[in-house]
Amino acid sequence: MHQPDEELVSILHKKGLKVTPQRLAIFRYLANNESHPSAEKVYSDIKGELPTISQGTVYKTLSTLADIGVITELKINNGQSRYDSNTSVHVNVICPRCNNITDYQSETIIKFWKKLSKEIGGKISGQRFDVYKECSTCEK
Amino acid sequence: MHQPDEELVSILHKKGLKVTPQRLAIFRYLANNESHPSAEKVYSDIKGELPTISQGTVYKTLSTLADIGVITELKINNGQSRYDSNTSVHVNVICPRCNNITDYQSETIIKFWKKLSKEIGGKISGQRFDVYKECSTCEK
DNA sequence: TGCTAATTGAGAATCATTATTATTTAATAC
DNA sequence: GTATTAAATAATAATGATTCTCAATTAGCA
Ligand SMILES: [Mn+2]
Ligand SMILES: [Mn+2]
Ligand SMILES: [Zn+2]
Ligand SMILES: [Zn+2]
Numbered sequence: 001m002h003q004p005d006e007e008l009v010s011i012l013h014k015k016g017l018k019v020t021p022q023r024l025a026i027f028r029y030l031a032n033n034e035s036h037p038s039a040e041k042v043y044s045d046i047k048g049e050l051p052t053i054s055q056g057t058v059y060k061t062l063s064t065l066a067d068i069g070v071i072t073e074l075k076i077n078n079g080q081s082r083y084d085s086n087t088s089v090h091v092n093v094i095c096p097r098c099n100n101i102t103d104y105q106s107e108t109i110i111k112f113w114k115k116l117s118k119e120i121g122g123k124i125s126g127q128r129f130d131v132y133k134e135c136s137t138c139e140k
Numbered sequence: 141m142h143q144p145d146e147e148l149v150s151i152l153h154k155k156g157l158k159v160t161p162q163r164l165a166i167f168r169y170l171a172n173n174e175s176h177p178s179a180e181k182v183y184s185d186i187k188g189e190l191p192t193i194s195q196g197t198v199y200k201t202l203s204t205l206a207d208i209g210v211i212t213e214l215k216i217n218n219g220q221s222r223y224d225s226n227t228s229v230h231v232n233v234i235c236p237r238c239n240n241i242t243d244y245q246s247e248t249i250i251k252f253w254k255k256l257s258k259e260i261g262g263k264i265s266g267q268r269f270d271v272y273k274e275c276s277t278c279e280k
Numbered sequence: 281t282g283c284t285a286a287t288t289g290a291g292a293a294t295c296a297t298t299a300t301t302a303t304t305t306a307a308t309a310c
Numbered sequence: 311g312t313a314t315t316a317a318a319t320a321a322t323a324a325t326g327a328t329t330c331t332c333a334a335t336t337a338g339c340a
């Protein structure tokens with residue numbers, strides 16, 4: 001694990017964006033959170049650190065972080081967005097019952113992506129691979 | 141190309157659901173439409189055939205068709221849902237600028253899915269593979 | 281040809297997200 | 311350090327895609 005701050009600060013500088021406590025805190029929160037939280041979850045959790053932050057700022061910040069490419073926004077089937085700081089090529093395993101999301105990574109995926117992106121060609125700007133499977137809690 | 145009606149009617153019977161003109165028309169429309177239309181697009185296009193249909197019925201019908209597995213709902217990044225009658229394993233190539241969606245299918249994808257679903261194991265209920273790439277119209 | 285539960289149509293309600301705007305603040309220059 | 315200023319934030323209102331409600335209609339069946 002590395003200090004996420006340095007990377008974020010460098011990218012913000014490069015893009016001419018300000019380094020704010022809100023941006024640092026939300027990015028740090030996501031970088032240490034595997035659960036692909038919703039904006040609402042980020043808001044309620046981040047209030048411990050930044051008690052006066054507003055929902056609007058959370059949405060705006062998440063959108064900014066997605067724009068600069070350090071997180072990914074995933075619209076899921078319950079109508080909400082979930083936020084993922086894992087920017088490597090991977091599979092999101094989504095429980096169709098409770099919308100729990102976990103990452104699955106393997107060599108198979110890496111190889112597939114190399115082959116597929118070459119096959120499709122052109123300027124590909126991203127990808128999203130989801131697999132729907134009941135989580136261990138829900139299958140009981 | 142085969143008659144989509146027969147398949148749908150048989151599944152509706154199996155599930156104890158009624159065969160209605162609205163369900164037939166919307167399913168037929170999607171089966172003959174590669175463009176992954178939104179609910180709004182389905183609504184405005186289907187009014188030619190069913191002038192008195194309501195938006196609510198379109199939403200409800202699309203949801204029913206997705207429930208019984210004959211179409212797939214894709215929430216995309218503009219906040220809308222798009223509907224796909226291609227239920228085979230494939231990649232949706234989505235233009236991040238105009239949200240145009242086209243299907244990409246290849247042996248690479250089929251083989252990957254066989255391998256990946258075995259790797260992940262358990263009762264997988266579906267999958268979704270998206271690739272973001274500017275469409276030919278937008279890259280000009 | 282009726283019966284009945286499912287479906288539809290019309291319109292209201294919901295709710296996640298976005299927009300607005302006054303206030304605050306990070307970054308730069310002095 | 312202090313002033314300047316454009317960007318960011320907080321509070322709140324607005325939006326809009328989707329869902330809900332319920333009375334009217336209809337598909338499926340006896
Ligand atoms: Mn993920
Ligand atoms: Mn498709
Ligand atoms: Zn679950
Ligand atoms: Zn395009």
